[in-house]
Amino acid sequence: GENVEQHPSTLSVQEGDSAVIKCTYSDSASNYFPWYKQELGKRPQLIIDIRSNVGEKKDQRIAVTLNKTAKHFSLHITETQPEDSAVYFCAAKPGGWGKLQFGAGTQVVVTP
């Protein structure tokens, strides 16, 4: 089955700087890659997703890139703000009936 590795496990950035989280996946059949943000004690919330027919997608301060050949995808947050502090999870899903496999998460701390 699919295996997703996520790095780093913790990330501390100064407000206004950029944050980058990287994930690799093992199943070449994976074609859907969502990113979730989870604040302490709350539900995971989808912040952006990308499909394998697209190399990059942006939504305001967040962007995701996908390299199918290398089987890795990354989340980029620019101009970080204290409210960006949370745990971020990447995930990968093969097409068809495949299940969504999550990474272990990255704790992002944005310091003012």
Added chain:
Amino acid sequence: EAGVVQSPRYKIIEKKQPVAFWCNPISGHNTLYWYRQNLGQGPELLIRYENEEAVDDSQLPKDRFSAERLKGVDSTLKIQPAELGDSAVYLCASSLGGQGAGETQYFGPGTRLLVL
């Protein structure tokens, strides 16, 4: 539009006791998922329903866990008897189903279970 609803939000029980969690998915979502999230880890799928049919329960510990989705809407996840290692957050999610936008999963707030 209401999101995924779960209850209870918190549950504390002693080991060997039974416990049940309830989930109401987003209206019109055919696919329902139960995940377990251990502290400091990502969610792990326990079971997925397509309407009322369980189509992937390979990760469900069937000796003590059971689930049902009667009428293809609400779902209940049960543990009997609970063990100390079952302490976790149990998340329910739903999606429209199918490919494309139908793959997007929306999560409920979870039930935080503590087994003493």
